[in-house]
Amino acid sequence: MASIRLDKIGKSFGAVDTICEIDLAIGDGEFVCLLGPSGCGKTTTLRMIAGLEQPTRGNIRIGGRDVTRAQPKDRNVGMVFQDYALYPHMTIADNIAYPLKVRGMAEAPRLEKAREIANVLHIGELLDRLPAQISGGQQQRTSLARALVHPADAFLFDEPLSNLDARMRVEARAFLYHLQRSRGMTAVYVTHDQAEAMALSTRIAVMCAGDIVQYAPPLEIYRRPATTFVAGFVGDPPMNLVAAQATRHGQCVALHGAGLEVSPFASWPALDQALERGDRVTVGMRPEHLRIATGDAGPNRLYGKLFANEAMGPESLVTLDLDGGARVTARLFGDAPVRIHGDAAFAFDPAQITLFDSSGNRIDKPE
Ligand code: ATP
Numbered sequence: 001m002a003s004i005r006l007d008k009i010g011k012s013f014g015a016v017d018t019i020c021e022i023d024l025a026i027g028d029g030e031f032v033c034l035l036g037p038s039g040c041g042k043t044t045t046l047r048m049i050a051g052l053e054q055p056t057r058g059n060i061r062i063g064g065r066d067v068t069r070a071q072p073k074d075r076n077v078g079m080v081f082q083d084y085a086l087y088p089h090m091t092i093a094d095n096i097a098y099p100l101k102v103r104g105m106a107e108a109p110r111l112e113k114a115r116e117i118a119n120v121l122h123i124g125e126l127l128d129r130l131p132a133q134i135s136g137g138q139q140q141r142t143s144l145a146r147a148l149v150h151p152a153d154a155f156l157f158d159e160p161l162s163n164l165d166a167r168m169r170v171e172a173r174a175f176l177y178h179l180q181r182s183r184g185m186t187a188v189y190v191t192h193d194q195a196e197a198m199a200l201s202t203r204i205a206v207m208c209a210g211d212i213v214q215y216a217p218p219l220e221i222y223r224r225p226a227t228t229f230v231a232g233f234v235g236d237p238p239m240n241l242v243a244a245q246a247t248r249h250g251q252c253v254a255l256h257g258a259g260l261e262v263s264p265f266a267s268w269p270a271l272d273q274a275l276e277r278g279d280r281v282t283v284g285m286r287p288e289h290l291r292i293a294t295g296d297a298g299p300n301r302l303y304g305k306l307f308a309n310e311a312m313g314p315e316s317l318v319t320l321d322l323d324g325g326a327r328v329t330a331r332l333f334g335d336a337p338v339r340i341h342g343d344a345a346f347a348f349d350p351a352q353i354t355l356f357d358s359s360g361n362r363i364d365k366p367e
């Protein structure tokens with residue numbers, strides 16, 4: 001396996017800059033997800049690593065070798081596509097063995113190799129069938145087997161699970177995790193599904209409008225999102241974001257927003273240097289850090305009206321429309337029904353909030 005490195009890579013289609021100028025270093029044996037909304041440039045970035053698209057500027061190295069101008073076949077990467085791209089007239093065995101055929105391997109050994117990898121992926125009994133005669137999940141495994149049959153330096157995945165139903169997707173995700181970790185494969189994986197990125201990655205590159213806005217391990221991204229965009233994209237339900245303004249209390253700072261009160265931050269000493277009275281901020285709160293407020297009104301509360309109360313089994317998702325118009329959701333653990341009606345309030349611990357400045361960048365908190 002090999003490391004992958006993108007240095008100042010840019011891509012324009014005509015006059016449009018699709019990828020601005022990105023740097024990305026992927027270690028040998030890492031599983032890196034390119035995560036972002038539709039159109040942010042994930043597939044274009046992956047296709048440049050594969051050699052299916054030429055960068056307008058910058059360099060790409062695989063295993064230390066500059067492959068920027070190399071043909072796809074000379075990069076020694078395996079690729080799994082969203083639509084599987086199986087040849088409909090070939091059997092499953094021939095589809096899997098195809099990369100070995102184009103490299104000139106004789107029929108008997110290549111079919112033996114195809115059988116070996118098919119057995120690993122639990123599709124060994126389907127080798128004589130045509131793609132139309134197997135399920136979507138089995139086609140996905142066939143496509144995976146075809147990528148894996150030839151030893152490659154790295155594997156590139158373009159939303160390989162998106163055509164599967166929800167249950168199969170979760171099953172296939174765990175399978176991919178196990179396969180990658182047990183073989184130490186270097187993998188780059190495109191997805192717009194944050195749960196898939198959280199589950200599979202050693203590091204996630206969150207992309208927005210042709211740029212990488214944060215590149216870090218999944219839990220770092222979850223706990224310390226760099227911007228409001230990342231905060232609102234990662235997590236299901238995502239981080240609640242509520243607008244507020246700073247006020248001063250001696251050496252401390254308090255925050256007020258419509259439907260939101262945050263008490264002075266005695267536990268965040270640097271905040272009084274970061275914020276002036278009247279500064280606009282965004283307060284971020286993860287749903288699991290909110291609880292139903294009981295007792296008298298007080299600080300560290302969100303006030304609103306009940307919008308939805310969804311019992312999910314082991315947890316409930318309770319959503320309030322705040323007095324200021326924002327909508328916030330709490331994840332409340334436990335299988336008892338949550339009793340809540342009409343006007344309601346959530347409480348939170350101010351030590352658990354994340355703050356963003358008026359440009360949407362996280363304000364650093366002492367650890
Ligand atoms: P999705 O999740 O919808 O697949 P993505 O993040 O993978 O989106 P890309 O497919 O990389 O996004 O596309 C990024 C942008 O580049 C889009 O605006 C797209 O229309 C544009 N684009 C991609 N390929 C071409 C092309 N061959 N010619 C012109 N524009 C293109």
